[in-house]
Amino acid sequence: MQLYYSTLRGMVRAVDFVSFEVGHLETLAIVGESGSGKSSTAHAIIRILPRNVAVFSGSVKFDSMEISKISEEEFRRKVRVGGISMVFQGAMNSLNPVMRVGDQVAEPLIVNKGMSKHEALKEAVEALQLVGLDETMSRRYPHELSGGMKQRVMIAMSLVLKPKLVILDEPTSALDVITQTNIMNLLKRLRTERGFSYIFITHDLGLASELADKVAVMYAGKLAEIGPIEKVYTEPKHPYTKLLLESVPTLRVDRQPVFIPGTPPDLIDPPKGCRFHPRCPYAIKGKCDVEEPPMYRDGEQAALCWLLEEGKT
Amino acid sequence: MTDKPLVAAENLKVYFPVRKLFGVAGFVKAVDNVNLEIFRGETLALVGESGSGKTTLGRALIALVKPTGGKIYFDGLDITSMSEKQLKTLRRRMGVIFQDPYSSINPGFTIYRAVEEPLVVNKIGSKSERRERVFKALSDVKLEPPEFFAYKYPHMLSGGQRQRVAIARALISNPEFIVADEPVTMLDASIRVELLLLLREVQQKYGTTMLYITHDMATAKYFSDRTAVIYAGKLVEVGPTRTVLSNPSHPYTKALIEAIPDPDPQNRLTFRKVILGEPPSLLDPPKGCRFHPRCPAFMPGVCDTREPEMYPVDSKVRVACFLYGGEQA
DSSP states (O other), rough: OOEEEEEEEEEEEEEEEEOOOOOOTTTTEEETTTTHHHHHHHHHHHTTTTTTTTESSSSOEEEEEEHHHHHSHHHHHITTTTTEEETTTTTTGSSSSSSSSHHHHHHHHHHHHHHHHHHHHHHHHHHHTTOOOOGGGGGSSSSOHHHHHHHHHHHHHHHOOOOOOEEEEEETTOHHHHHHHHHHHHHHHHIIIOOOOEEEEOOHHHHTTOOEEEEEETTTTEEEEEHHHHHHHOOOSHHHHHHHHSOOSSSSSSSOOOOSSSOOOOOOSSSSTTTGOOOGTOTTTTTTTTTTOEEEEETTTTEEGGSSSTTTO | SSSSEEEEEEEEEEEEEESOOOOOOOEEEEEEEEEEETTTTTTTEEEOOOSSSSSHHHHTTSSOOOOOEEEEEEEEEEEGGHHHHHHHHHHHTEEEEOOTTSSSSTTOOOOHHHHHHHHHHHTTTTHHHHHHHHHHHHTTTTTTHHHHTTOOOGGGGGGGHHHHHHHHHHTTTSSSSSEHHHSTTOHHHHHHHHHHHHHHHHHHTTTTTEEEEEEHHHHHHHHHEEEEEEEEEEEEEEOOOHHHHHOOSSSHHHHHHTOOOOOOOGGGOOOOOOOSSSOOOOOOOOOSSTGGOOOTTOTTTTTTTTTOOOOEOOOOOEEEGGGGGTTTT
16 A cells, blocks of 8 residues: 655655555554554545545455445445444544434434434444443433543444444543553453454554554554564564564563654655664664665564565574 | 752642632632652652643642642742742742643744743843853753754754753753653653653753653653652652552552553453543542542442541551551551
């Protein structure tokens, strides 16, 4: 997948040749810093891109069906309804303040499935119960709910159409830690009860490990490393993954956190060669700063780094 | 670190009136009966969730908010009874770093002017002396070479660099006490640690006393000496950071620590033990201990009738919980 935005300052290479798969009942966490392209990747999957997209190429397959090239109407019928849904970042502020939350959760059923209001509300109440909100809550307005409850409403709303894949974009970033943990427990329970796949976007490596079976690490619009979480977290192959893991202050293990010197690059004019080379302690002169590294695969784990070239590891 | 407190709060109360059409509908008790001492040369982390009163407490300690009751002592001087003029002289000895580096620096000022400002306002030094101090402060926060950064405008800098400017500005008047209010929350994960290390370095270099306000227990662990946990406007636990985090006493502290995930592939396989509910409204907080409606160790008839005081667990840790004191326990 390739996704460039055109801006007044030039072309922003937000997502550059990113590939991944999410299996049935599997959770993929996309981790990365702000501006690494993780949200853009998700937006491209469900086609909610801003108007300034200049280049969008590659393919998105869902249930072995190519969905990036089908018409908008077909996309709505086949993907938005019962296919993929999304819970947005800061979602608590995306509820309609003058509509009862039950009606908001029911709306997609009326619009997309042609249900009667009565039927739709019944299902909405069920969805709300599933996320731990009782019937009386459905008659409340958003301002009567706390942040955690609003986020539960948003999750309920993403569930009513019975999707197969739910994309969670920083679903807890505005919440307090205890509320966050409650939401994470809810997501874990729903996964086993309802059989979803998740794409979980976050910048928090600790939080990612609460859900992820597989982890994709993004840096400056590129997929730096991908693999099963046991592999990526314990034997990271890419220097960026390794440093990122070491930069997390841990509460249970005593380990002085390190930092990665420098700042992420400008995506209008990314560094030549490997995009991480200016900050990488292992950069090979004359190689990493000249040529882009390919993906080296080792079983299910793969990383974009010259160090993995045959004979160097 | 010495055992003389530089800053001390005694039964500190900060209430904000909630107004209605005629008169006052009630008070938000943002900080209620807080007793806290910050010793010279130490970093005290003040940890709490949003709305717990941590920012209000921090602001009250440097006289940015007027307390409703109680006393605050700075180097033995009672600042609650001072006039605005006396406060102005005293504020030279204090510094503050705010959360958002995008709004705390005047966009029309060059970095030089922004950092020089505290000296100008307080009429410290001649022009050339000030110049020397600005450049020194900029190199202290590793904005090097300082001549290069001094004449830039804030919009030309990244978030991390702006926050360094904010640190330089807080340091320039050689304050004895700095309040850092969530200084790294707005920054990316990979530069947070770098900035906290820098803050720690300058704090130790100049022997500054610091109040580090945060919601992130894990950073408190690596960048503070003592930790105070605040819940719904009241302190619940104070003690050496290592002890509080590895062996928490108050049920709330325990719950807060349990809720934080470290990166561990095993996490996804288990559910995390967690308390339910939300922090209470500070307009009408629960009677007795403010945590009792959510507390797993709730003792009916005790916790919901009387407010716990700060009871000592050992010589260094104090906890506001009847499990550790009061006649019933």
